[in-house]
Amino acid sequence: MPGLYLLFLLISIAGITALDARFRLALWSAPVTSALAVVAGTAFFVGWDAAGIASGVFVRGDSPLLLGIDLAPHLPVEEPVFLAFLCYLALVVHAAVLRILGRRRAPTADGGRPTP
Template sequence: MPGVYLAAILASATGVLLIDRRWRLTAWRAPGRTAAAVLIGTAFFLAWDAVGIATGVFVKGGSPLLLGLDLAPHLPVEEPVFLAFLCYLALVAAAGAERLLTRGRTDAAAPASEEVR
């Protein structure tokens, strides 16, 4: 079934986007910085892939789940979509973890309620 892998990436990205929107973690808090981080990260990992492909370390396997369209030899069209998703997921996960840790510290620092005597 060609395209299943791309559909799974896009469905996962939609879930992460909904989480981000609900708690305003990255894209809804700083859209420009989020876009820049995702683009820079994706470009970095595409360069990494190019080096891996050129040295023969990375090769595209034959999977019926891929669309079958290549941007370059051994670079399926799904790869940059996955890399952008990976970068966005990392941003949302880091922002979520930071928020949880910050909330934990502020909860612990809050004074305990006094007992009623």
């Protein structure tokens, strides 16, 4: 079924965005910085892909799940969407880990350390 991979990517992005909005981890706590990080990471990895395609290392495989639309030779439209999802997911996970570690280290009201 053409487009199924893109659909699942968009559903996954919506899920991560919902978690981000609920806990204000990345985009909802620092929107400009988060957007710049996702755009810069995506641009870096698209450039990486372009270098791999130009050198013949990366080729587009055939799958009935892809739309069949290429942005460039061997670069399906789903690739930048996946790379943006990957960068956003990494940003949200990083922010969540920092928050969890920050809570573990925060002193309690009586001056002691909280129990894990």
